[in-house]
Amino acid sequence: DGGITQSPKYLFRKEGQNVTLSCEQNLNHDAMYWYRQDPGQGLRLIYYSQIVNDFQKGDIAEGYSVSREKKESFPLTVTSAQKNPTAFYLCASRRGIKETQYFGPGTRLLVL
Amino acid sequence: QKEVEQNSGPLSVPEGAIASLNCTYSDRGSQSFFWYRQYSGKSPELIMSIYSNGDKEDGRFTAQLNKASQYVSLLIRDSQPSDSATYLCAVNGRTYKYIFGTGTRLKVLA
Numbered sequence: 001d002g003g004i005t006q007s008p009k010y011l012f013r014k015e016g017q018n019v020t021l022s023c024e025q026n027l028n029h030d031a032m033y034w035y036r037q038d039p040g041q042g043l044r045l046i047y048y049s050q051i052v053n054d055f056q057k058g059d060i061a062e063g064y065s066v067s068r069e070k071k072e073s074f075p076l077t078v079t080s081a082q083k084n085p086t087a088f089y090l091c092a093s094r095r096g097i098k099e100t101q102y103f104g105p106g107t108r109l110l111v112l
Numbered sequence: 113q114k115e116v117e118q119n120s121g122p123l124s125v126p127e128g129a130i131a132s133l134n135c136t137y138s139d140r141g142s143q144s145f146f147w148y149r150q151y152s153g154k155s156p157e158l159i160m161s162i163y164s165n166g167d168k169e170d171g172r173f174t175a176q177l178n179k180a181s182q183y184v185s186l187l188i189r190d191s192q193p194s195d196s197a198t199y200l201c202a203v204n205g206r207t208y209k210y211i212f213g214t215g216t217r218l219k220v221l222a
Binding site: 098106 | 144148155156157158161202204207208210212213214215
């Protein structure tokens with residue numbers, strides 16, 4: 001059963017805490033992405049990775065970090081430097097430049 | 113000017129009517145165009161992709177692309193209440209980055 005999985009579905013963060021969102025895909029896609037979506041707003045790109053061990057900042061990378069040690073995995077860490085982290089986080093992947101981008105089910109992050 | 117612009121809506125249409133959703137983009141080098149549907153609280157799912165000028169039909173959905181005028185549209189025929197969602201337009205140039213519009217909220221009235 002191929003696809004993109006994200007965990008957890010809901011995540012609660014305390015003040016000053018770093019949290020990590022998981023994203024895994026078994027579609028053999030080269031490129032992976034992290035987006036943030038705030039209520040009533042569009043998708044904003046946080047980070048993306050075109051190949052293993054390489055990633056680039058998107059439009060709103062401050063307060064976030066990523067790694068790409070395996071083709072299948074692209075975890076996102078929301079650090080304590082991100083002062084307003086409450087949002088819906090979406091992971092996506094695609095095979096190549098002209099290919100369609102597919103989304104995982106998302107993680108909703110809330111601050112306690 | 114935003115890179116990809118959509119009317120936020122809501123666009124309200126009666127059941128059975130044609131819903132017309134529009135999107136304009138600023139980068140003339142854009143090569144790939146996508147429409148996603150997003151239900152409240154869910155992730156976006158692909159409806160249509162289009163790469164060349166003209167129309168592309170898939171069931172009740174038709175995507176239209178006009179690169180000279182820099183717009184792409186989505187027509188939904190025989191609209192159903194289950195089509196009520198936010199529709200996101202996405203544009204891709206020569207890089208791995210997608211640019212998304214903020215979405216148009218569609219309400220199909222039973």
